[in-house]
Amino acid sequence: MTLTELKYIVAVARERHFGRAAEACFVSQPTLSVAIRKLEEELGVVLFERGGAEIGITPIGLRVVAQAQKVLEEGANLREIARQGHDPLEGPLRVGVIYTIGPYLLPHLVPEQIRRTPQMPLLLQENYTTRLLELLRQGEIDCAIVALPLPETGLAQCALYDEPFYVALPHDHPWAHEKRIASQRLKEETMLLLGAGHCFRDQVLEVCPELSRYSASSEGIQRTFEGSSLETIRHMVAAGIGITVMPASALGMQGAESKLLRFIPFAPPAPDRRVVLIWRKSFPRLAAIEALVEAIRGCGMPGVTMAQDPIAAAVAVD
Secondary structure (H helix, E strand, O other): OOHHHHHHHHHHHHHOOHHHHHHHHOOOHHHHHHHHHHHHHHHOOOOEEOOOOOOEEOHHHHHHHHHHHHHHHHHHHHHHHHHHOOOOOOOOEEEEEEOOOHHHHHHHHHHHHHHHOOOOOEEEEEEOHHHHHHHHHOOOOOEEEEEOOOOOOOEEEEEEEEEEEEEEEEOOOOOOOOOOEOHHHHHHOOEEEEOOOOHHHHHHHHHOOHHHHHHOOOOHHHHEEEEOOHHHHHHHHHOOOOEEEEEHHHHHOOOOOHHHEEEEEEOOOOOEEEEEEEEEOOOOOHHHHHHHHHHHHOOOOOOOEEOOOOHHHOEEOO
């Protein structure tokens, strides 16, 4: 039994497909399949139900995969203990960031972090919240910057900042000169939304639940459109295709379309989101986490309110 074999079974359990799991592990499918079959023979149990379009997991397989995830996490911790050696700030920190935060935080964070702790380069990865939680649990990344609420438990978290949402409009839209916009009015317009999997999409649908009904019906094809990124949607709004909702941190991004847009705050109660840093409680380089939190809080991002919670108050995600 090897850590590589454990990584393979965790990947198959996540992807429910041998081919996709092999791609995620950067190996050929035969290599992955042979390794998993070898592990099943060694353990004397069947981990996966094969034969259908989607791979199933046997009851004993669920228990084995759960334990494998713990072993991979502890293996990552061993490497971190060895890496920190004389200085926990020495060496790279692997940081995950969700797609709707990365473009707006990282241009501020990277130079600030280099100024503060140049000996601790950040290895950055953008992904969906669910995927980052998996990578964190498996020890593939050290921490992640995400937005609440979170579905997972057992992780430590520290508040970073709060930011309100704004309605983004074409400059010639009838609402362009209004001071506030009630969230209920969004259903009157063609809304441009992020695609499924983005937590920011879910937050926007909470602001205006009626949009969820539109996007799930044939009428919704005419009333809502889905984009792959907030920046794609920003350009579509500037082109007059519709309107959208954006976090305050996105407003400072300058581009050729900046004069074609208007950003209007919501009428009270204005929706917002809290951005947090999460990490495994067992992660040994707490000083590196503290340094990252301080660098983020020192970014001075316009439009957001930085949290001042001490990192010692980090709690489990509920």
